[in-house]
Amino acid sequence: EVQLVVSGGGLVQPGGSLRLSCAVSGFKFSDYYMSWVRQTPGRGLEWVANIKYDGSEKNYGDSVKGRFTISRDNAKNAVGLQMNSLRAEDTAVYFCAREGLSWGYYMDVWGKGTTVTVSS
């Protein structure tokens, strides 16, 4: 069974840092791009970042560029999202997702989300 288990959410003050982790199982992790997507009631679904199957390419949404870093460890079947300089508008539910094997950045499997709240 394909599983993506996200951990690391919580409450953090503005300007602070938080790291999310996503542990995957049930598929050959090193074959797939992986993405982080976030969701808020006001802005809806927003793609945050993705990483190529070998970690050689990383892409970021404009709103997080320079503040967030995506990484992966293919030996541990895990993908991470380091979030620095957090702002109130980063408050969201964060999902880890596997991208499909056909061309393009669509997400064919999603993990349950974790809530990140940025507030003083």
Place this chain on the structure above:
Amino acid sequence: EVVMTQSPATLSVSPGERVALTCRASQSVRTNLAWYHQKPGQAPRLLIYGASTRATGIPARFSGSGSGTEFTLTISSLQSEDFAVYYCQQYDNWPTFGPGTKVDI
């Protein structure tokens, strides 16, 4: 950024009805479009990619069509488990999602 719009915002239907949801892109995305649905408290689930290809395990009552800037998701006979919010997402450029259509009873 490619802006996605969806209509209607809410659709009230009865089980067994045929439903057609519309998604529009601010510029052509060719057929690089996906559809998801999401139930409360759950993650989105992929239904369609490539505008018309059903994802693994998705019933045949779901079908997608369109290209360029206008797309349709059709549910031929709505089942109780289909009541959810439906999102489109383009991936011709950096991914962007539509605001969703809520399908409720």
